């Protein structure tokens with residue numbers, strides 16, 4: 001049982017943006033995809049979900065518990081999304097439907113995949129809202145996304161992603177769009193929930209300090225290529241790639257910088 005990405009390549013016409021990327025994650029394992037902006041992290045995650053943008057062509061292999069996903073019709077991939085693999089996106093504002101109450105969005109994957117009655121759905125939504133730390137959860141469930149803060153919206157996205165109990169969870173920089181004080185709280189909530197759920201995690205980030213909190217294994221991407229694949233501890237102690245060394249130096253600078261400066265940089269991100 002695992003999610004295996006093998007020699008994944010993504011092209012836009014004649015331009016190759018992801019080159020022969022391979023990694024594997026099993027339920028309960030925590031893998032981080034780390035690289036600078038434009039290195040192909042998001043496209044790799046979108047390829048796994050079958051959600052690549054128009055014009056992108058993927059080749060290689062993506063196997064979910066033994067089944068090939070690449071080339072599967074969208075109808076079949078849609079049945080897998082949210083159920084066996086779920087994703088938390090960078091920007092919760094766009095990930096949520098503005099016209100639906102929070103309760104419906106949180107429980108949507110569980111309901112869609114046919115596991116719960118209406119009454120059970122309501123109970124599950126409340127349970128998840130409490131789990132992800134939404135304040136006054138019963139009242140929050142009646143609101144619409146625009147009536148929540150960015151951090152609260154991201155908590156809703158995390159609850160929705162975990163709702164159907166997916167075996168694998170992809171998270172694309174789920175805290176970068178948030179204020180720095182909210183970031184670490186949400187990261188902690190996310191971390192403990194994923195641990196409890198036992199889902200396999202693919203966590204995307206450009207920040208080694210964040211990666212160190214959440215992942216056990218790191219796949220370092222530069223210009224769409226894997227330049228290092230190693231336990232996070234080894235990456236923190238002795239990075240083997242040039243990019244690994246740069247990411248470590250950047251993480252050390254952030255860690256020793258006074259808080260107000262770090263906050264200013266983070267909101268400009």
Ligand SMILES: Nc1ncnc2c1ncn2[C@@H]1O[C@H](COP(=O)(O)OP(=O)(O)OP(=O)(O)O)[C@@H](O)[C@H]1O
Nearest residue numbers: 012017035036037038039040041042043044053206
């Ligand atoms: N729709 C598109 N059409 C053409 N090129 C694209 C498209 N989407 C992404 N790319 C290119 O593919 C490359 C990888 O993009 P991707 O979004 O995966 O990077 P990333 O590592 O997730 O970056 P970031 O950290 O900024 O989100 C980039 O060079 C980008 O310009």
